[in-house]
Amino acid sequence: MQARRIKKVSTETAQKIETGKTIGTFSGIVKELVENGIDAGGTRIDVKIRKLGLEGIEVTDNGKGVSEESFEMFGRLHATSKMKDYDDLAKITTYGFRGTAMASICGAGGVTIETKTDEMEIGHRLRYDESGVLVDKAVCQRGCSGTTVIVTDILQSHPVRHAEWARNVKQEYARTQSYLYAYAICNPAIKMASIREDGKVVFSTSGRGGLRECLIELYGIGEVNKLHFFDVSLENKMRCKGAVSKPGSGRATNSQQFCFINRRPVFLPELSKRINKAYREHGFKDCPSVFVDVEAPTESYEVNVTPDKRVVNFAQEENVFLVLQGKLSEIWESLIPAETVRENLFEEKPLLQTPGKAAAWEAVGVRLPEEQPGREEALLGTPVSVDGCEGDEEDELEKAPLFFDEEDPLVITKDRFKDLKIVGQFNRGFIIALLEGDGSRLYAIDQHAADEKRRFEKYMGELRIETQKLVCSKRVEMLADEELFVCENIPRIEKWKFSVFFDEKAPPTQRVCLVGVPVVYKKTLGEGDFKEFVSSIIENADESTDTIPRIRRIVASMACRSSVMIGDAVGRRRMGEIVHGIGRLEKPWTCPHGRPTIRAIGWVGEKELEKEAEK
Structure with a gap:
């Protein structure tokens, strides 16, 4: 050729x-x-x-x-x-x-x-x-x-x-x-x-003021009052000015984070990551609002990197971002009252106490994978990190997130839950179950998380919401694009028993009026719940998955309090109901607070199975 x-x-x-x-x-x-x-x-x-x-x-x-x-x-x-x-x-x-x-x-x-x-x-x-x-x-x-x-x-x-x-x-x-x-x-x-x-x-925007006035026109005075404005010096003739959320005034998502270099909007994921880390180090689980403009000499960074010019390369990026992270951390530290003590009430602890060596497990018949040294710690160590015990569920897969890829033989699918054989209860906190087949596999099910998820889906299915009319309508401060979303999706919003009125004559950020709010389980929702609901569905194309975050938290709390607790002794029949029950759920892998329901332990030897059969 x-x-x-x-x-x-x-x-x-x-x-x-x-x-x-x-x-x-x-x-x-x-x-x-x-x-x-x-x-x-x-x-x-x-x-x-x-x-x-x-x-x-x-x-x-x-x-x-x-x-x-x-x-x-x-x-x-x-x-x-x-x-x-x-x-x-x-x-x-x-x-x-x-x-x-x-x-x-x-x-x-x-x-x-x-x-x-x-x-x-x-x-x-x-x-x-x-x-x-x-x-x-x-x-x-x-x-x-x-x-x-x-x-x-x-x-x-x-x-x-x-x-x-x-x-x-x-x-x-x-x-x-x-x-x-x-x-x-x-x-x-x-x-x-x-x-x-x-x-x-x-x-x-009017173009007549500075940053604060501009943010008021875009977000409303209520949101701007939650911000702290700053102007600090960095290294190498650089300055940084802007505004960040005051402690405890963050948002559920990072959608209100803007980074600029010399007034150029740029994409700086590493800087955003550092800012969020500095905020959360002070005990807050949400995402801060961020409006940060770095003033730097033009020769200290390069803009000609990507076609859209939103990615820049700094000559000393690590130093600049580290210094800025420290400056913001100092700002938040100074804004927290000295008498305020914040404790992490939901500190994550290891799911099971793991022995130092695989031999200890093999002594009781559990064989851990030999080809990956130290994997026993991964199998039974600290649960997958979630953003706080009170956060929403993570996106769940069709297979359990057991630290492995989908090709791993220890991964269990929902249709196999019915085949799990109850072995017993461990430490009054975990149900040990066996899956027989091509090599018998041992799993630990968190009895509280599994029962909580089972009850949560049951309560959500039985949910009844009513509307409480307000004596006086409440004008809600919202972003202008959120207002127009509300205007275009009133039937979708009223399915969840919020009653709203759109006042076209009012100025932007003041056009949405709340005239009725949902009541569920004798709890009345309010303006903040409405804004959180709109924010959660504004980019959600699938209307069938809409839910009010506050209602979800209320139901999750009910499910949590009524579930089997860690420390409760559970009979074999009840253990079977919990384990086989979560297998019938759509997403059984984590509880409503993000806590994993099941973990793989390892494989069980044939001699131990024969002993179990003799019993």
Whole structure:
């Protein structure tokens, strides 16, 4: 077979490949257009999104506009006004610099712009084809300088990407709003608004204040009062300023954590991890709200790492993050009252007391895997770490999380629970069960966790919720995008007996009114429970899995108190009911508080089985 000749691809083909690599999502398109508006010196940016983006977007700024001599180059690849040569990267201060964004957007949809500079007497409307070539030019009326970019038929030329986007359009819309929030937060002097096709304002900022005023406009005064604002010095001429949650004022998720470098929104998972660790070291189990901007010399980090420019490399990342972690830890330490003593009431302890050597287990007939030294500690050691005993269940697999991969012979599936043979009770805390077959396997079942999970699912199935009407309606402070989610999903929310009213005339963050709340087991839920419920379902596409976290905790507490306790003596019949009962549950692997229900011990020798049979 003759070797194929290497040939250079055409310029048009190369451009399509490059543009498809740079921007591949709807949120990425919006992000680049907003960055262009800020780089152009705009003090006001409006983003109009039609039908979650499926019918197009329109981004308007009041910046300098596009000069007439730049019309031809506006949509071309690697055409930019922000840098001339590679050395400029070390001192770049603008969001964009590569000259690939507009070419990529032209390749992702139909692009039309309306622009005007201070030198122009009248505006111009320009249309570009998918290659970024100017194909139509006309005059238009435009009062002030600036640019409006209209993009339609988004990702239609990329059918696979478009289909994926259409399947997850709500999640992508939420990601887009998160990007817009980020740019509004790091540019509080810019008036920014996100608007839907029906004219409803998702959020808006006035551009008249600093960070605190901007956060009040986005999140409401109630949320901002839970924040502590700071400004600290770091190493090597660096500073860090922003706001973090006060002790005990965190959120259930990390959705309200934003990191910036020189006002550039960036993805810094290691920094987020360190901040969360510092917060939790003070005894808090939730996630802090974080708005952190690191001011650093441009030569100390690199932005040209990924196409979306959200990943950066620091020259001394470890030192910078370690110092920042220490500074925030000192802030939280200073905010905790001296007389406050926090104890970890749910300290995890080993599931079973494990002997130091495998020989000790073999003496009683349990054979541990020989090919992995020290595995007895993994088999019977501390349970899987969960975020506190009172946390929600972890995502559960179809097979038990027994420290092994799914190919391991010690993993048990739900359909085998009915085959478990009760051996007895250990230490009045664990039911020991045997699974005979290809090598007999021994398991330890936590009697309290297993019985609690069994009762929890029973109580949830019998749940009856009623609505308690409020004497006076309660206006609820919420994020603007959460408000619109409530407006669009009122029937879904009222299934759980919350009664709400959406006041379209009220300003953003003040439009949701609570007029009725659920009552379950004589406990009345409130505003905080409503906000937690909305936050938990806002990105949940499967409506059938909705649940109110507070109700879940109430039922879990009832199940816990009524279950068999550690220290209770349990008869063989009751042990059988518990073990075989959890096998009929949908997710039997952990209790409602995340505590594992079952652990593998090892294999049992044939001689011991013969002795058991003789008995």
